[in-house]
Amino acid sequence: MPRLLGVDIPSNKKIEFALRYIYGIGPTRARALVEELGLDPNMRAHELSEENLNRLMATIAEKKWIVEGDLRREISGNLKRLQAVNCYRGIRHRRGLPVRGQRTQTNARTRKGARRTVGVVRKST
Structure with a gap:
């Protein structure tokens, strides 16, 4: 290999x-x-x-292409910078929601993860 x-x-x-x-x-x-x-x-x-x-x-x-570790470091640095300045994109990254204007009421399951059912808990009598 x-x-x-x-x-x-x-x-x-x-x-x-x-x-x-x-x-x-x-x-x-x-x-x-x-x-x-x-x-x-x-x-x-x-x-x-x-x-x-x-x-x-x-x-x-x-060709000065940035690859592997340097590229990963650069991208993670960009995301950390966006989160540090509390811009809209940084907040969306931090919360794990879609960043580029997609709808979230339905869909967006890739970013939001599996559905979590929120329901009423009844008292046992």
């Missing part, structure tokens, strides 16, 4: 799809990397030589 930027990428997948396992590299960037380095798009990740892995890492560094 090849290791690239601290991530084990799956060895049985094509390079373009295996590169997507690196946080910060999606379909467009993965395709651009494969084309720029002139790699065979049908080549599997386990077929990459040490030289190809080094070229991949060098290209990512050369």
Whole structure:
């Protein structure tokens, strides 16, 4: 299993799809990397030589793409900043509600979590 930027990428997948396992590299960037380095798009990740892995890492560094830990840190820092200044988006993040104007009376189950039934508790007589 090849290791690239601290991530084990799956060895049985094509390079373009295996590169997507690196946080910060999606379909467009993965395709651009494969084309720029002139790699065979049908080549599997386990077929990459040490030289190809080094070229991949060098290209990512050369383009100054923020990936993996740095990107995760930057995103979490942005969310913490929004929450610290008590802006609307920060409050929505803190409460776990939709941030971008979606309705919440119905739906929004992904952000709000599973339904919690709120009902009347009756006295036992």
